[in-house]
Amino acid sequence: xxxxxxxxxxxxxxxxxxxxxxxxxxxxxxxxxxxxxxxxxxxxxxxxxxxxxxxxxxxxxxxxxxxxxxxxxxxxxxxxxxxxxxxxxxxxxxxxxxxxxxxxxxxxxxxxxxxxxxxxxxxxxxxxxxxxxxxxxxxxxxxxxxxxxxxxxxxxxxxxxxxxxxxxxxxxxxxxxxxxxxxxxxxxxxxxxxxxxxxxxxxxxxxxxxxxxxxxxxxxxxxxxxxxxxxxxxxxxxxxxxxxxxxxxxxxxxxxxxxxxxxxxxxxxxxxxxxxxxxxxxxxxxxxxxxxxxxxxxxxxxxxxxxxxx
Amino acid sequence: xxxxxxxxxxxxxxxxxxxxxxxxxxxxxxxxxxxxxxxxxxxxxxxxxxxxxxxxxxxxxxxxxxxxxxxxxxxxxxxxxxxxxxxxxxxxxxxxxxxxxxxxxxxxxxxxxxxxxxxxxxxxxxxxxxxxxxxxxxxxxxxxxxxxxxxxxxxxxxxxxxxxxxxxxxxxxxxxxxxxxxxxxxxxxxxxxxxxxxxxxxxxxxxxxxxxxxxxxxxxxxxxxxxxxxxxxxxxxxxxxxxxxxxxxxxxxxxxxxxxxxxxxxxxxxxxxxxxxxxxxxxxxxxx
Numbered sequence: 001x002x003x004x005x006x007x008x009x010x011x012x013x014x015x016x017x018x019x020x021x022x023x024x025x026x027x028x029x030x031x032x033x034x035x036x037x038x039x040x041x042x043x044x045x046x047x048x049x050x051x052x053x054x055x056x057x058x059x060x061x062x063x064x065x066x067x068x069x070x071x072x073x074x075x076x077x078x079x080x081x082x083x084x085x086x087x088x089x090x091x092x093x094x095x096x097x098x099x100x101x102x103x104x105x106x107x108x109x110x111x112x113x114x115x116x117x118x119x120x121x122x123x124x125x126x127x128x129x130x131x132x133x134x135x136x137x138x139x140x141x142x143x144x145x146x147x148x149x150x151x152x153x154x155x156x157x158x159x160x161x162x163x164x165x166x167x168x169x170x171x172x173x174x175x176x177x178x179x180x181x182x183x184x185x186x187x188x189x190x191x192x193x194x195x196x197x198x199x200x201x202x203x204x205x206x207x208x209x210x211x212x213x214x215x216x217x218x219x220x221x222x223x224x225x226x227x228x229x230x231x232x233x234x235x236x237x238x239x240x241x242x243x244x245x246x247x248x249x250x251x252x253x254x255x256x257x258x259x260x261x262x263x264x265x266x267x268x269x270x271x272x273x274x275x276x277x278x279x280x281x282x283x284x285x286x287x288x289x290x291x292x293x294x295x296x297x298x299x300x301x302x303x304x305x306x307x308x309x310x
Numbered sequence: 311x312x313x314x315x316x317x318x319x320x321x322x323x324x325x326x327x328x329x330x331x332x333x334x335x336x337x338x339x340x341x342x343x344x345x346x347x348x349x350x351x352x353x354x355x356x357x358x359x360x361x362x363x364x365x366x367x368x369x370x371x372x373x374x375x376x377x378x379x380x381x382x383x384x385x386x387x388x389x390x391x392x393x394x395x396x397x398x399x400x401x402x403x404x405x406x407x408x409x410x411x412x413x414x415x416x417x418x419x420x421x422x423x424x425x426x427x428x429x430x431x432x433x434x435x436x437x438x439x440x441x442x443x444x445x446x447x448x449x450x451x452x453x454x455x456x457x458x459x460x461x462x463x464x465x466x467x468x469x470x471x472x473x474x475x476x477x478x479x480x481x482x483x484x485x486x487x488x489x490x491x492x493x494x495x496x497x498x499x500x501x502x503x504x505x506x507x508x509x510x511x512x513x514x515x516x517x518x519x520x521x522x523x524x525x526x527x528x529x530x531x532x533x534x535x536x537x538x539x540x541x542x543x544x545x546x547x548x549x550x551x552x553x554x555x556x557x558x559x560x561x562x563x564x565x566x567x568x569x570x571x572x573x574x575x576x577x578x579x580x581x582x583x584x585x586x587x588x589x590x591x592x593x594x595x596x597x598x
Contacts, residue, residue: 060563218379269556
């Protein structure tokens with residue numbers, strides 16, 4: 001029997017597959033189809049302190065093997081989440097991670113402070129890609145200094161481990177990852193969606209009301225994988241890989257380049273059983289290959305394997 | 311995993327706390343009947359016992375077109391009718407998803423999720439009541455299931471069916487054959503009333519007043535009917551079309567502007583709809 005659990009340092013996950021924020025709702029939506037207890041963890045849709053209205057539709061545009069979204073982080077806010085959702089997740093026997101949002105550093109702090117007092121939350125995933133209303137809508141994720149100060153603040157307040165979720169829309173993602181590590185982040189998850197757009201040629205209107213949206217799905221996987229490899233090669237804290245994972249092979253690629261776990265996102269929307277299938281197939285792969293612990297695979301990319309190399 | 315798993319049959323205790331209606335994934339819904347008409351209209355009968363059994367008029371299914379990543383997302387289809395073991399979808403070719411779906415053959419299997427969403431409310435007593443169903447183009451799809459249900463509830467349904475031309479009314483015979491009172495309109499006058507179905511309805515409303523109006527079709531058509539029904543204070547429900555990501559409430563992609571208890575919000579069409587009451591719907595401004 002293969003051991004498919006993975007150690008993130010601050011927690012051991014029963015397997016390396018988590019459901020990504022924004023693709024499993026507040027957990028309950030995905031629980032209509034699958035047993036959440038079988039997952040390595042779930043990451044709750046981004047929460048601001050107050051309810052958030054979100055963007056007008058159209059919020060989605062499908063592109064070849066990709067999905068553009070501009071939901072605008074519509075959500076219920078921490079109070080309603082704590083009152084109505086969290087009690088229903090109390091019996092959940094998997095890592096429950098809350099994705100934390102804020103329009104300002106103060107709001108991030110307020111969300112963490114509020115949720116600190118609530119039971120049943122394993123860790124926070126800091127969504128540093130939220131537009132900061134006090135800084136012309138600029139995201140902390142785009143600047144190493146802003147990332148550093150926000151992570152530092154989150155770590156100071158949080159009673160739970162903090163995972164920093166990076167945006168790929170930067171020149172040098174390693175620089176941002178190092179800033180988060182320097183500020184004391186317990187882990188890094190990457191990548192969030194890639195900024196993109198699409199146009200309706202009949203009307204010449206943007207296909208998203210917001211004009212821009214975040215691209216996810218299989219289309220982004222090679223770029224995400226490259227970024228995860230770059231970051232995992234440089235940081236010491238655990239890295240969680242995200243970006244277009246739809247199969248166990250995709251998940252393995254991220255583990256091989258150094259991710260300790262993965263988040264499955266867009267695939268949940270297409271097949272709510274995607275995570276379960278990936279977990280089963282990862283176990284089968286290990287068994288077939290005679291791998292006793294899935295952790296043996298992590299960071300084993302063979303860059304010297306090319307026979308033509310001098 | 312077994313072919314069908316009712317969510318409440320699972321070992322997780324999380325589930326019991328949420329769901330109102332069971333949602334089922336059937337990865338093997340076999341196409342047992344396929345019809346097509348000129349104008350690229352199609353009707354598929356899918357064998358899917360548990361989904362068919364649970365379905366209500368106005369609900370929909372999400373169909374995975376290909377097991378490949380293109381087209382990526384499932385496509386929503388309202389349930390056109392159902393029998394003991396099967397459910398039907400009726401659609402026309404709109405884009406890549408429906409074009410590929412149209413090419414599926416008899417005995418091919420489709421991966422579907424359903425039944426999804428909230429259908430027509432159908433509260434109270436319908437016995438002997440005149441109800442008008444208005445369908446524009448492919449929007450007529452859910453109205454057949456609704457008409458059958460209303461007849462079962464002893465209502466007297468009248469169906470208004472509008473299209474651009476006669477070719478755009480492929481379900482005409484089906485409604486007639488099943489004994490429904492059908493009134494057609496075409497934009498070009500090739501059959502029935504010449505003009506928009508909403509104008510046809512307006513004329514008929516001058517003669518009599520139904521107890522209820524149900525409509526599904528193009529946005530402009532529904533918006534007009536909302537206005538007409540409001541003026542005559544006739545309760546009305548509308549099945550709204552929306553671009554959907556998942557169909558089961560996880561992505562917040564399919565929202566519409568909905569007003570409830572004087573508060574407006576972006577509400578998920580897949581979960582709270584696709585059918586909404588007239589007074590709940592905030593129609594978009596502008597031409598489209």
